[in-house]
Amino acid sequence: MKTCGCVPCPLLTSRCGANEQDSLWSFVCSNKMPEGPELHLASLFVNKMCAGVVFTGPVRKSEVSKSPDVPFTCDAYCITAASRGKEVKLTLTPMKSDGAKRGGKAGQADQPMDVVFRFGMSGFFRFTTEDELPKHAHLRFYSTEKPCRVLSFVDTRRFGSWQPDGTWQAGRGPCIMFEYKSFRENVVSHLSDRAFDRPICEVLLNQKFFNGIGNYLRAEILFRLNIPPFVPARTVLEGLESEDLSDRRVKNEITDAKTSDQAKKKVVKEEVGDLLRLCHTVPLEVVNLGGKGYDPEKADYSDFEAWLQCYYVDGMKSIRDHNGRTMWFKGDPGPMAPKDSKSPKAKKRAKKKDDHDYTDKKVARSRSESTVKNKVVKKETVTKPLKKEEDANVEEARSKRKTEKSCKVNTHPHERGSTARRGKSSSAESTAGSQWRSSRVTRANSK
The missing domain is CATH 1.10.8.50 (Helicase, Ruva Protein; domain 3)
Structure with a gap:
């Protein structure tokens, strides 16, 4: 039988056995880091879920975590938790047995060890089966049960940390809640x-x-x-x-x-x-x-909101x-x-x-809008041929007038000066014409 092991806290994942965060978890995590109440609730969770559970073997760390290894291994030990401000302390206590009385195995812990956690921006504890181990479980404690269950410290952003043989951080003041x-x-x-x-x-x-x-x-x-x-x-x-x-x-x-x-x-x-x-x-x-x-099963944070x-x-x-x-x-x-x-x-x-939206949906919409605009432009060019014909007629008339003026310049050279002066005082269009006429006059003189 699988047992749910999610921490009853607004900063914890919303689904048991889910490896990925849902949108609500992402929203809460991005806007609110674990504070004193959340760490105390995490300690209550550990004490509730680990009561009567026997853990065994070494404490395992993920390969990507930069926090120190926890040099603790024991055939049978129990876990309890306490909180102080923004810190949580897990106490790993070896359970006495006949083997322990006789000296035990080499490398076996015979004294309790305190591991002090600081959650950073997204740290929390979960208690799941080994098959449901969270993706970002960076420190893991395995039980003796079959199927095995695992208490894990999950930290998506990896801003949290732990310290083996740790104590409450000296630079922190007394707890606002319990001191x-x-x-x-x-x-x-x-x-x-x-x-x-x-x-x-x-x-x-x-x-x-x-x-x-x-x-x-x-x-x-x-x-x-x-x-x-x-x-x-x-x-x-x-x-x-x-x-x-x-x-x-x-x-x-x-x-x-x-x-x-x-x-x-x-x-x-x-x-x-x-x-x-x-x-x-x-x-x-x-x-x-x-x-x-x-309640992470229902992902209902209405009371807190x-x-x-x-x-x-x-x-x-x-x-x-x-x-x-x-x-x-x-x-x-x-x-x-x-x-x-x-x-x-x-x-x-x-x-x-x-409107700086560059999602695939917005890009597709902008492309469709540009396609529609291109179709409209093409349609306008087809439905308005008369305008082009009128423009062609006007251009033809202008060219005829320019030809007539150039003929006058060739037959009456004494009028060249006045024609040039008129060209300087004309509009932009007549200026272009005067430059064209002057080039014709130069060629005529050369002949």
Whole structure:
């Protein structure tokens, strides 16, 4: 029995056992890279699919991958996963057996190994039978089952990477989702850093402070707080404290008009806007969507699309930041917006307007149009013979007049000067005639 093993994530393939990407996968991949929620969902997927599964043999790498080999081989081992920001760690743990107690075979791993993955632009995990192995499976773990099943790291663009015996990357800050207190303290305590001189939308992509935030998350977070993307980050964050105060409420007294006789007052609780808190809660909203919007069997991302309020939403604006990343927003971009920055969406419209379509279908259509035009021209030449006859008669009359004038020049040489002067003041047609007459006069004198 074949078991489906696709990751329940909007960045993963849409069909189980399919080697090629469909159009929806290509669209999502080209506009949205894996961020903190996607990597956490990938770790949940590995733990779910690999629970109780025994893996065996060496870890195999594809020939085209430039990432390092994983020097791990074992007769029996299990796999677990954990995520932190934009990284996923697979732990390969050998299973104890009688052979292992006696010393085991030479080259057999007897200690766990951690392999840390970074997904790049298109990385994800799949769990399939060996016959359904994806085309771009660059690292593979084989089970002991028959038929064999394979956990594989798939990366179409090959921007992802892995590190055997790896640890969480030192340059990355605490996870925005699962290390919230440390994440908040790390940001607030470093506001004097030069990194916070930049626009807030660009600082949100700095993994040293916002480990797990990516392009679509920054757009959603800033949109909810109505913060222009290109304002200095320090001005947005400097009023926040290392301790989360968002649980405290601001009490506003609002007079209820319906009970004005008794002048009763109604207390309304409003949560204080806190950018750092939304960096924590908004990604968790995506995780809590679970498999509802990410079912790869049905390729239904409607729940995730409905959740989006700003990113790639109709009516929103988009420009490229100083790093070339597209920023989606509403209203004024802010004083630090790049000058002469054009919206990628506007460029697409310009291409359609300029009609630079060189597809086979468009070329065939243009050829057919030119054929029709040629037929029309030929038809006009056949249906209008009278015009040619009239032109011939006019030309014949002109030639007769020129002949008569030339005869006069030969019989009356004393009139040559006046004739030449008249030729200089005539139109373009008479100028050509005077040049012809002068050549005849020269020949006459030579005789």
